Amino acid sequence: MPNVRWVEPIVLEGHWVRLEPLSLDHVAGLTDVGLDAEIWRWMPISVQSPGEMRALVENALADAVDGSQVPFAIIDRASKRVVGSTRFLNIDGSNRRLEIGWTWISPRWQRSAINTEAKLLMMRNAFDTLGALRVEFKTDSLNERSRAALLGIGAIEEGTLRNHMVTQGSRRRHSSYYSVIEEEWPRVRQHLEGRLARHAREADAGLG
Secondary structure, three states, X not given: OOOOOOOOOOOEEOOOEEEEEOOHHHHHHHHHHOOOHHHHOOOOOOOOOHHHHHHHHHHHHHHOOOOOOEEEEEEEOOOOEEEEEEEEEEEEOOOOEEEEEEEEEOHHHOOOOHHHHHHHHHHHHHXXXXXXXXXXXXXXXXXXXXXXXXXXXXOEEEEEEEEEEEOHHHOXXXXXXXXXXXXXXXXXXXXXXXHHHHHHHHHHOOOO
C-alpha cells in the first residue's frame, strides 16, 4: 500500500509554539536565525548563506512531494518569529511509523519550552490523530547533548547504525536510534506535559 498522504501538512499549535507547513515564505526568517555554525555542527550538511538556506527549504519541499516527508517551520508564538524547522520523515503509513527529525532551533530559543512543546505536538499528532505505532528519532552518535535530550523526553535508545551516513567533510557518521512506541506514549505524554507545566509556572514567576 503506498504511503502517500498518511500524514498531511497541518498547523499544530500550542501555548509557546506553532508548527506550520514549511514554504518558501519562511526562507527569509530562517536565514535571519539559522546561519550560526553551531546549529549545523552535527547535521549532515552545513548552511552558511541565504542561498544555502533557500536550497535547504527547496530540497525539503521536493522531498515532501511524494508524502514521505512533511516539513514544518517552527514559530515562536510570543515574538511571531520563525526560529527553526523540523520534519516528519521516513513516513511509512502501511506500518504506521514515522520519524521526527531534521530538527534545528536557533540557539537563542534552544533552552526555552519551544523544542519540548514542538515534540509534544508532533507526537500527539502521530499517536492520537494518525494512530502511529512507533515514532523514531536518530542523531549523530557523537552528539551527546542530543542523545541526552532524547532520553530526557522519554525515548528509548535502541542501538547504533555504524557508518550510517557520510556527513560534512566526508566524515562517516554512526547514527544512534531512539523511539517511543504506542504503549509508552501515555507515560511520555504525561512527562512532557509536566515539563511544560513547570515552564509555565517559572514563566509566571518571572524565572523563564
